[in-house]
Amino acid sequence: MTAADLTLAKHDATRIFARKRMIGFAVPVVILAYLAYIFIAFDIGGLLQRMRPENAVTLASDSWSYKVHVERSHRTGDIAYSIEGERKGEYPEGTHPDWVETGDITTVTLPHGHLVRLLPDNRTEYVVPGFGTVEAHFDGAAIVTNLPDPPPDWASVSDRRVAMLTEGGRITITRSKTEIFRYFPGWELFFFTLESPYYGHSFYDIVFGEQWDPTRGNIAGAAHDFWRNPMWRHADVAWAIGETILMAFLGTFGAAMVALPLGFLAAKRFSPFMAVRFTFRRIFDFVRGVDALIWTIVLSRAFGPGPLTGSLAILLTDTGTFGKLFSEALENVDDKQIEGVASTGAKPLQRYRFGVIPQVVPVLLSQVLYFFESNTRSATIIGAITGGGIGLLLTQAIQTQKDWEEVAYYIILVVLMVMAMDSLSGWLRAKLIGGR
Template identity: 85%
Template sequence: ASILFGEQLDPERSNLNGAVSDWWNNAMWRHKDVAWAIGETILMAFLGTMGAAILALPLAFLAAKRFSPLMLLRATTRRLFDFVRGVDALIWTVVLARAFGPGPLTGALAILITDTGTFGKIFSEALENVDQKQIEGVASTGAKPLQRYRFGVIPQVVPVLLAQILYFLESNTRSATIIGAITGGGIGLMLTQAIQTQKDWEEVAYYIVLIVVMVMFMDWFSGWLRGKLIGRKD
């Protein structure tokens, strides 16, 4: 109550603004740095996941037998998917960090490479199971091949694609924490630094709690967004 109604301590700002500023710039708990690090971690997961989905969709058409009649092209694309998803994201992180240097974008690129292979396999299998009658119905209107894909194929696979993308977005938020500890970005780096000091375990516990809260929030958010976009809730 004294913050709102008490005597003003600083003539240049209100007591409430002063309290918020002191909390935000607290040198011990570093709330400002922590908020930035959490945003960096979520951004790393978002860029990696969405970038992988964008790359994987056209490649999935090349890997699907129904849409790619050339066996050599299908086999090459599928082996590419196997290769990039067969190497764990942490290994890609180490390789990319040596090649491009540490940073959040390196972590996002590692997630992108791994998930491109995983999404490619999932998307190609979804494309294999589309209803041919809907494609034929669009073709009967005189639609060109690209229009057949746009109006006859994509609407059928969108629910599956969105569900997988949102699930991986939530999962990659956890992965980005570990990747950030290697690439030097996000909340993972702050947790690693706190552990290495071996002095302030309260700070370590604080970061762990924040990571758990961040993952829980992303789990709720992805479920809510899934329900809004495809009409289904977990």
């Protein structure tokens, strides 16, 4: 090696290093520039101003807690108690939570030493520790309070509406009613609603305790009341999850059944005519390219909302994907097995059955099972669009913006469902193909 060669090599090396260094700087710079463009294009600065942190607070606190409403009507003076303010959660006539004292003056005890007295003539007294007593009453025209002007930051006051939000709870007084919300952790009425005789009893009590309802056995009655719980609707939720899984199941395996014969027609080895091959490949590409979203829309026009529409949308999209994957797998089949089978005098159909199928089945099955799991997620989304399954329940619960504990419940169920399908498809793969 001469000195000239060495200089040349060194020159080359320096050039490569310089290029690498350039790339090393350029890649992060390009990424940063792109993110900066996105920052402007997506208007993230404006978004930060428009975002509603109080919504996040509501979501975070409501998803694991519930509130009990104490509501006094200004017209009749009647006081009603209900959980989450829903008719289904009302306390039966004549009963009330044990932190309320009734009488001429109704006293509502709130945590942290807060206290609300509902006095006759639509007057209200609210004892706030460290502040004093807020007095408010509705005089028939406006709401009058003794709150200073400007009011403290936990209260908002106008003629029509007074709202106070403290660590003790929330109180709103409007022209028509006075409402007190007391917050409790947990999901109330998850097992039984208030009208069920089993409400408030422990599991042990129900199984081994006395018979609470004379007309039916404890376990059967409790199971029925739990299943038919009008607030949490466990039966409907279970159906919805079943529907979502059904969509994924029908879609995935239906697609596999359609795509298997078509895959043969699109594979070079098994389909001698170029035109046939080409046609089927373009069909696969088209069906895949149209995408589940458009298929869902087109199909829901024909079949209406429901699980069938969702399964057909998954079926169509996945037929394209499977057709492509299957035909690729079929083209990679090993010839030796087919020759071996042929040497024993097998006819073409037998050659396929014993020479080809055993080779491709593990590959195809593992792909199908993988898609089964991922389609459970797609079915949730498609359900939200076409109207079926847990996706629909979840969108509805989020759009009403009321029952965040239900939203949290559905989210947990969806995650558990996907994880269960993940393990199921993994288990089936291991069982049918042998662990890998």
